[in-house]
Amino acid sequence: MERILLKGGRILDPSMEMDATGDLLIEDGLISAVGQGIKADGAVEVDVSGLWVCPGLVDLHVHLREPGEEYKETIESGTRAAAAGGFTSVACMPNTRPPNDNAGITRFIVERAREAGHCRVFPVACITKGQGGEELTEFADLLNAGAVAFSDDGLPVRDAGVMRMAMEYAAGLNTLLITHSEEPALSSGGCMNEGRMSTLLGLKGIPAAAEVIAIYRDVALAELTGCRLHVAHVSTAGGVEVVRRAKERGVAVTAETAPHYFSLTEEAVAGYNTSAKMNPPLRTEEDRLAVIQGLQDGTIDVIATDHAPHSVLEKDCAFEVAANGIVGLETALPLTLELCRNRDIEPLRAVELLSTAPARILGIQGGSLSPGSAADVVVIDPGEEFTLSSDKLFSKGKNSPFLGVRLQGRAVLTILSGRPAHDPLGMLDKD
Numbered sequence: 001m002e003r004i005l006l007k008g009g010r011i012l013d014p015s016m017e018m019d020a021t022g023d024l025l026i027e028d029g030l031i032s033a034v035g036q037g038i039k040a041d042g043a044v045e046v047d048v049s050g051l052w053v054c055p056g057l058v059d060l061h062v063h064l065r066e067p068g069e070e071y072k073e074t075i076e077s078g079t080r081a082a083a084a085g086g087f088t089s090v091a092c093m094p095n096t097r098p099p100n101d102n103a104g105i106t107r108f109i110v111e112r113a114r115e116a117g118h119c120r121v122f123p124v125a126c127i128t129k130g131q132g133g134e135e136l137t138e139f140a141d142l143l144n145a146g147a148v149a150f151s152d153d154g155l156p157v158r159d160a161g162v163m164r165m166a167m168e169y170a171a172g173l174n175t176l177l178i179t180h181s182e183e184p185a186l187s188s189g190g191c192m193n194e195g196r197m198s199t200l201l202g203l204k205g206i207p208a209a210a211e212v213i214a215i216y217r218d219v220a221l222a223e224l225t226g227c228r229l230h231v232a233h234v235s236t237a238g239g240v241e242v243v244r245r246a247k248e249r250g251v252a253v254t255a256e257t258a259p260h261y262f263s264l265t266e267e268a269v270a271g272y273n274t275s276a277k278m279n280p281p282l283r284t285e286e287d288r289l290a291v292i293q294g295l296q297d298g299t300i301d302v303i304a305t306d307h308a309p310h311s312v313l314e315k316d317c318a319f320e321v322a323a324n325g326i327v328g329l330e331t332a333l334p335l336t337l338e339l340c341r342n343r344d345i346e347p348l349r350a351v352e353l354l355s356t357a358p359a360r361i362l363g364i365q366g367g368s369l370s371p372g373s374a375a376d377v378v379v380i381d382p383g384e385e386f387t388l389s390s391d392k393l394f395s396k397g398k399n400s401p402f403l404g405v406r407l408q409g410r411a412v413l414t415i416l417s418g419r420p421a422h423d424p425l426g427m428l429d430k431d
């Protein structure tokens with residue numbers, strides 16, 4: 001299948017500021033033309049009228065669990081879930097077993113993804129050895145092996161001196177640090193947001209301040225060192241405000257949130273629902289609205305899933321001991337489109353948040369339909385309704401608070417380098 005012509009779709013490409021009906025031609029794995037009335041003899045023609053044609057989605061924050069926890073997810077199953085969710089690139093966090101703190105593991109991930117992957121995989125390597133928070137990893141080696149950024153995600157870097165040194169190295173190498181913003185002295189022992197619900201349920205809470213203080217510290221260190229800082233999973237109104245002020249001062253900071261922080265609140269924990277347990281925890285309605293405001297005004301640059309698959313073993317247990325995190329690759333798109341339906345953001349902004357901005361921040365290809373780009377494309381049916389059920393998820397992890405929930409909007413065709421990576425309707429099954 002060398003030539004594919006997608007005809008009559010709504011083409012949404014923030015990199016070209018394009019939101020118009022038109023055609024897209026793919027030749028030899030590259031986008032060769034975009035516009036009106038494109039003709040291509042011998043191409044496989046697909047009528048995509050009524051559908052959106054966008055650059056493949058890019059997820060800056062996933063946990064693929066391989067190596068070490070293949071019973072939760074593998075690079076194969078995780079990237080299959082990604083393709084089903086419309087993603088053509090994912091960045092995977094280093095808290096595997098062992099953690100991705102050396103070039104051997106980074107290379108293993110890159111090679112596994114090449115063999116088994118259904119999308120591009122970009123490893124994020126540890127900031128500190130073993131995520132121990134003390135000794136820095138070999139940044140230059142890890143970059144050479146294929147790492148695209150550094151993070152101890154899952155854990156904060158406790159020691160501000162270690163973080164400062166990490167930022168100095170990162171600045172020198174012009175690479176990105178991704179911070180998991182949590183002040184452990186405040187969060188220790190907590191398992192949900194601190195507030196009305198935690199009191200009601202008798203669970204120890206994590207105050208919003210645990211996030212706000214940590215973001216503030218790392219913004220101050222980024223200002224000191226000139227390091228490019230990306231703040232992962234912002235969940236609080238205070239956190240959004242710290243990032244907003246930092247950007248106003250010209251600090252090189254970007255930020256992400258995850259769909260659950262604009263779709264749910266701490267109320268979802270009612271009944272000790274472990275599928276609503278994550279870190280940072282779900283917050284209040286005021287926080288949820290502040291996160292949406294951050295998406296609107298550009299304070300928050302990226303929607304990332306923080307896809308965190310677990311087996312039933314880690315979730316079918318008491319709330320306090322249940323693992324943190326939910327799967328997100330197959331729900332991010334409909335949950336983001338909900339913001340469009342509510343007129344919180346425009347469709348073009350949604351594509352920017354899910355594709356163009358994360359590709360730019362990571363410094364990877366993708367996020368664009370401009371001719372000459374790799375043909376990483378997603379065709380979206382924004383109106384398709386479905387009820388999320390665990391047996392339909394491609395991820396091994398079934399831990400989602402959205403199971404049984406009616407969702408709207410879905411990837412109906414994901415194309416990676418000009419080849420179908422997810423084609424449930426058989427749109428490209430033509431000879």
Ligand SMILES: [Zn+2]
Nearest residue numbers: 153154180232
């Ligand atoms: Zn994290």
